[in-house]
Amino acid sequence: MSTRWLGTTVSGDKAVFVDASVPDDDGPIVVNADFTVKLQKGDRPTAYAAFAQEVADYAQEKGIARAAVKGSAVSQQGKPTLAHFEAAELRGVVIGALASVCGTETITKAAISRHYGDRKADEYIKDDGFWAENFDGQDLRAGSREAAFCILAKCSK
Amino acid sequence: MTNLQSTLVVGEEISHGHFGRVHIGHDGIRDPLAVKVLFAIEGETPHQWSARKTGLLQEGASLEKARHRNIVAVHYLCASATDDAIHLVMEYCSGGSFDALYKAGPIRPDLVLKAAREICHGLAALHDRGMLHRDIKPGNILLDANGVAKIGDFGFVTDEIIEGYAIGGGYRDHLAPEFYSDRISSVRTDLWALGVTLYRLLHGHHWYASGPAPRSVVQNGGYADTLEWLPHIGKKWRRVIRNLLKDAPDDRPTDARALNRLLADVEPLNWHCEISEDRTQWSRVVKSREIVVTLEKHNGRSFSWNAVSYPVTTGKSKTLYASGKMGYRQAERELRAYFD
Numbered sequence: 001m002s003t004r005w006l007g008t009t010v011s012g013d014k015a016v017f018v019d020a021s022v023p024d025d026d027g028p029i030v031v032n033a034d035f036t037v038k039l040q041k042g043d044r045p046t047a048y049a050a051f052a053q054e055v056a057d058y059a060q061e062k063g064i065a066r067a068a069v070k071g072s073a074v075s076q077q078g079k080p081t082l083a084h085f086e087a088a089e090l091r092g093v094v095i096g097a098l099a100s101v102c103g104t105e106t107i108t109k110a111a112i113s114r115h116y117g118d119r120k121a122d123e124y125i126k127d128d129g130f131w132a133e134n135f136d137g138q139d140l141r142a143g144s145r146e147a148a149f150c151i152l153a154k155c156s157k
Numbered sequence: 158m159t160n161l162q163s164t165l166v167v168g169e170e171i172s173h174g175h176f177g178r179v180h181i182g183h184d185g186i187r188d189p190l191a192v193k194v195l196f197a198i199e200g201e202t203p204h205q206w207s208a209r210k211t212g213l214l215q216e217g218a219s220l221e222k223a224r225h226r227n228i229v230a231v232h233y234l235c236a237s238a239t240d241d242a243i244h245l246v247m248e249y250c251s252g253g254s255f256d257a258l259y260k261a262g263p264i265r266p267d268l269v270l271k272a273a274r275e276i277c278h279g280l281a282a283l284h285d286r287g288m289l290h291r292d293i294k295p296g297n298i299l300l301d302a303n304g305v306a307k308i309g310d311f312g313f314v315t316d317e318i319i320e321g322y323a324i325g326g327g328y329r330d331h332l333a334p335e336f337y338s339d340r341i342s343s344v345r346t347d348l349w350a351l352g353v354t355l356y357r358l359l360h361g362h363h364w365y366a367s368g369p370a371p372r373s374v375v376q377n378g379g380y381a382d383t384l385e386w387l388p389h390i391g392k393k394w395r396r397v398i399r400n401l402l403k404d405a406p407d408d409r410p411t412d413a414r415a416l417n418r419l420l421a422d423v424e425p426l427n428w429h430c431e432i433s434e435d436r437t438q439w440s441r442v443v444k445s446r447e448i449v450v451t452l453e454k455h456n457g458r459s460f461s462w463n464a465v466s467y468p469v470t471t472g473k474s475k476t477l478y479a480s481g482k483m484g485y486r487q488a489e490r491e492l493r494a495y496f497d
Contacts, residue, residue: 035414
């Protein structure tokens with residue numbers, strides 16, 4: 001038996017999604033899909049509505065049971081810009097859409113580093129051997145590792 | 158047992174298709190309703206009548222199985238006590254189908270884009286639940302009172318799919334090349350049909366009908382390359398539709414979700430376009446100005462175009478550009494550059 005998870009990171013006007021089956025027993029996590037959803041150009045409320053429906057529909061139709069979204073964090077490099085706030089808006093859209101369908105949690109990179117393993121999150125993300133050992137199934141794009149790591153950090157494996 | 162009677166009252170006919178006529182209806186709860194009615198036809202054998210009833214029942218079952226915000230909802234089925242009529246009672250979409258809009262002329266690209274994305278949501282759900290629509294066309298895309306697009310008419314829907322394929326069928330001008338070679342339908346033939354539909358909605362009936370009917374050319378291959386485009390239909394729209402109309406199914410988007418992601422990149426521009434015998438005119442309001450672009454046909458070989466900015470309320474009009482006379486191809490190139 002396994003549980004279907006969706007790990008997500010939002011950056012700018014797009015979100016990366018990793019859909020993975022996490023086995024109840026030992027064994028690697030199986031990646032079912034790895035894709036990016038981009039915000040429609042033009043009017044933002046309309047685009048958010050389309051985005052939310054796309055995300056909620058995916059979770060509903062694919063039987064996603066749990067979702068882990070990389071949360072917002074305070075920028076360490078200068079003042080936050082409008083782009084940061086707009087990305088945070090989009091993150092809220094994703095969180096709301098997923099929470100309407102399945103159990104949804106947020107996790108920050110700092111929290112992952114504190115609670116997962118003995119290395120920092122970024123070190124795991126760069127470690128090809130770690131990914132080969134822990135993930136199976138469809139190839140994971142390098143840029144999707146953060147989204148997959150949200151699952152790993154939340155699924156208590 | 159209590160002999161119950163329906164409160165359904167069937168009103169005037171609002172449309173008709175292959176599998177029956179659709180009337181407006183009222184039952185006192187979800188008014189108004191759309192009611193698809195079938196009556197036993199004089200001279201029809203009991204077997205034929207039974208088969209038609211089963212078809213309507215299956216359509217209702219498919220609609221229920223596909224229940225989704227972007228699919229017309231089915232409510233219930235009513236049968237007469239005398240077994241000479243059966244009614245499928247469904248959600249009424251007061252905006253009507255895209256057929257009338259399409260026949261009136263090109264539909265604004267931003268409105269087509271919104272509908273396309275919504276249809277992708279519905280189609281993705283339908284496919285995920287193991288069904289193929291097989292009849293995507295302007296007349297089967299409906300708009301509800303809030304302007305939300307919904308897929309309707311499940312008369313051709315099938316769930317008899319083996320290894321991703323079902324028996325081919327549907328509206329002849331929307332059949333993909335693999336129908337002609339192998340008589341099959343798949344997720345990607347639904348996407349092909351959606352590609353033809355989007356092209357038609359963006360260009361309107363007059364423009365679409367001036368080209369060869371797809372049924373006579375699709376089987377020759379390269380259909381997408383034969384399409385004539387209105388100049389305001391941008392590169393990204395063209396790319397999406399050409400992708401949907403690739404001859405090889407594997408070259409098309411993998412599914413409706415992948416298509417939806419491509420559509421996210423299309424600019425939702427609000428050019429309104431009207432085509433008449435000697436003139437094509439585009440208009441669009443930007444802030445307090447209305448931009449009007451006009452292509453004039455002086456004779457079969459001579460065209461000119463201009464762009465004028467008019468104040469919406471007060472102010473002066475201003476000519477932004479006025480061309481000299483030129484052939485159609487040059488005018489089209491210049492207009493494309495202008496709209497891009």
